[in-house]
Amino acid sequence: MPELPEVEIAMRHVARTARGARLLSIDVPDDRLVRTGEPLLASMADATVDDVWRRAKYGVMVVGDTGMVWHLRMTGKLITARDGVRARASMVFDNGTTLVFADTRRLGELHLVPAHELPAFFASRGLGPEPWPERFEGAWWRDRLGSARSPIKVALMDQARVAGLGNILASEALFEARIAPHTLPATLTDDAWASLAAAVPQVIDRVLAAEDGDEVRYVNDGGDVADTAFCVYAREGAPCMRCGHAIARTRHAGRSTFWCPTCQPDGK
């Protein structure tokens, strides 16, 4: 499912195939896709893709004076058009590429905003800083998350504290850092914060390396969990890759959490 690494991969695909190209036409057959700035759609035709970037789990394509912001939500993808893929939107470029927004569950969204209003658009979302690719020290993570009164796993998913981590990465990062997901942030030691500081970018790097390719591929696309880069996610009952103990599954704020009860001790 799309979290920071998957959005990064989708963004790279868009950049690789469309940056510098002229948008010949954009067709949006699904009228529930565009949530903001629908009248700006027409202004993008015939303009050039000047810039492509990512902020948290949002991707941005700047076409002339218009910024097209996308969010993939659960099942969204931005991929090259091909047979059998239903498009909620499709964009034809002068280099022969056609990009489509594919999204079975139709929760993904598109926002069109004047390019100069992009900073205000993101400011209004209240997103915290990017945890990648820049590295931070344990103290930085303690400053961002230490005041949370919810379990550390829930705090990691709070986009206002740190942006881009979702349900899967939160479990993975805590496994990597050897911190139990239900630990209260106030009880974490400096050593634990340092472990977390190292774990988050490391997990993102690992997932990116494993998944990067032409296009995004999600866990539930039909593949086996065993083939994913995840150590604990969706592996309930399987032996822990470090100690062999069975991976456990629990629930935080309504979301499944996967962890190893043996190598992820409380507090630390």
Added chain:
DNA sequence: AGGGATGTTAGAGA
């Protein structure tokens, strides 16, 4: 065959 789980965000309410 029906109910729950799936991941994300905004917004409402405590």
Added chain:
DNA sequence: GTCTCTAACATCCC
């Protein structure tokens, strides 16, 4: 400020 719950949607699994 902080936290939890729900809606939005479609598909798969038990």
